[in-house]
Amino acid sequence: MIFRPLKPAFGLLLYFGLQNLASAATCSCAGVPLLASIDTSAKEKGQLFITYNAENHQISDLVSGSKDVPDETDRDRHSFSQVLSASYAMTDRWSVSALVSYVRHSRDIGSSFLGKTTSSGVGDSVLLLRYTPVFITPFSRHEVSLGLGSRIPTGDDDYTDVFVLSEDMQPSTGAFGGILWTSYSYAFNQAATLQFNTSANYTYNGVNDREYRFGHEFNFAMGLGHSIGTRFSYSAAFRYRSTKPDRRSGFEIPNTGGKWVDFIPAVSYAVTDKLRLGLSGRIPVTRNLDGVLQFTTSYAYAFSASYAF
Amino acid sequence: MLFKSLIAAWLAVHLMQSVHAQEAAPTFSGTTLNTGQPIDLEGLKGKVVLVDFWASWCPPCLASLPAYNKIRQEIGTSDFEIIAINVDEDIEDGLKFLEKHPVDYPVLADPDGQIGIPYGIRNLPRSFLLDRDGRIIATYKSFKAGDEVKLQQEITALLEQ
Numbered sequence: 001m002i003f004r005p006l007k008p009a010f011g012l013l014l015y016f017g018l019q020n021l022a023s024a025a026t027c028s029c030a031g032v033p034l035l036a037s038i039d040t041s042a043k044e045k046g047q048l049f050i051t052y053n054a055e056n057h058q059i060s061d062l063v064s065g066s067k068d069v070p071d072e073t074d075r076d077r078h079s080f081s082q083v084l085s086a087s088y089a090m091t092d093r094w095s096v097s098a099l100v101s102y103v104r105h106s107r108d109i110g111s112s113f114l115g116k117t118t119s120s121g122v123g124d125s126v127l128l129l130r131y132t133p134v135f136i137t138p139f140s141r142h143e144v145s146l147g148l149g150s151r152i153p154t155g156d157d158d159y160t161d162v163f164v165l166s167e168d169m170q171p172s173t174g175a176f177g178g179i180l181w182t183s184y185s186y187a188f189n190q191a192a193t194l195q196f197n198t199s200a201n202y203t204y205n206g207v208n209d210r211e212y213r214f215g216h217e218f219n220f221a222m223g224l225g226h227s228i229g230t231r232f233s234y235s236a237a238f239r240y241r242s243t244k245p246d247r248r249s250g251f252e253i254p255n256t257g258g259k260w261v262d263f264i265p266a267v268s269y270a271v272t273d274k275l276r277l278g279l280s281g282r283i284p285v286t287r288n289l290d291g292v293l294q295f296t297t298s299y300a301y302a303f304s305a306s307y308a309f
Numbered sequence: 310m311l312f313k314s315l316i317a318a319w320l321a322v323h324l325m326q327s328v329h330a331q332e333a334a335p336t337f338s339g340t341t342l343n344t345g346q347p348i349d350l351e352g353l354k355g356k357v358v359l360v361d362f363w364a365s366w367c368p369p370c371l372a373s374l375p376a377y378n379k380i381r382q383e384i385g386t387s388d389f390e391i392i393a394i395n396v397d398e399d400i401e402d403g404l405k406f407l408e409k410h411p412v413d414y415p416v417l418a419d420p421d422g423q424i425g426i427p428y429g430i431r432n433l434p435r436s437f438l439l440d441r442d443g444r445i446i447a448t449y450k451s452f453k454a455g456d457e458v459k460l461q462q463e464i465t466a467l468l469e470q
Contacts, residue, residue, distance in 0.1 A: 043431070044431060044432075092429070092431070135431065136431075137422075137425075137426075137430060137431045137432075138364060138396045138422065138425060138430060138431075138433060139396070139421065139422030139425060139426055139430075189366075190364070190366065190396075190397070190398050191364070191366040191367070193366075229368060230368050230369070273451065273453065
């Protein structure tokens, strides 16, 4: 607040300084783990799951193609996102999931306060309808699920800090998106304590009011999950993510888009029959990013709590 | 192979009719694992019946089977019966469990889901309380210590109707 009177004076300096950095290295952040948060779904008729997920996402690795590049700007960029989701099973096969997010982006460049930018607010929401024609039971080892949904721009996409912030710093994308989602699980034993899980989703991003379109995104994850007793479980998965470059007014934005492979370990513990707590991480394995330079994920970790009604 | 398995799983799920309260319980019959006697659900009409699905690998079943046995001993069998359905893929696993944790009530083996699928069994243990006409009055998901108190009250109330 004490810097507010200084904003006009430093505005242009800050703006042109950041513009130079931004054109040199934009950020492919995938800042908010919306679809990851929607993995906990209600599976039996009448079941309702409420899940809270908080993720801290550090986005300070500077990468050229697939090579790490020393960052001499002393830059620190991270996002903290909170996602509240609800999943309700209308029948044993049909369920609907909805989530809302609250996002805080922060970017520090150098040691001066001039380089500090933050934004926060309600982010995007998601509505997903799922159909599960095959599910794991004591008599079936397979589960297949299909989903169709929409990402809804429920938050601001014109957050201003002297100037309107760049799109990757906005709480919301400002555009609707279409989501296709599918998953398959195989239980190695009748008790389904050891499972192979795979899922894939594709998000088609629309154009926002500022003619900006985030690159369409494809995710594919596969891994193993193991339960010990009725309370403790852990999993390990690899996730491949690919995004097209962002576009403004139809023109490609340089230094956006790319391909990533992350390792995602997770543990969870059922405190009671209804309440389950979880921790997960996201560790980059390899990446090949478009353009000359991009800041991208250094690591992320998340806490989740889900309650079954 | 995978495709065949998926088709089989899909068929199993689509045959699976989730049973609801006040609906007639799907009938079944068979020879009990523990006594070798034939048993038929239809033949138990006139009695209140608890149908309990369980498996040797199901942790809560370690507690539910002895608790249900105690309920049966306390209520008696003149107007009440319990039928346990073991769903272990390997029947031997169910038999070994029963050697360690014997029960007095009849236990049927259902490794292929011929009984379990019509009841819509997805998780274990799962129990169904039937009235004297064979209608499902209540469904119980999972089991934890203390649940048997409420269950016994509900059985007693049903017997008094």
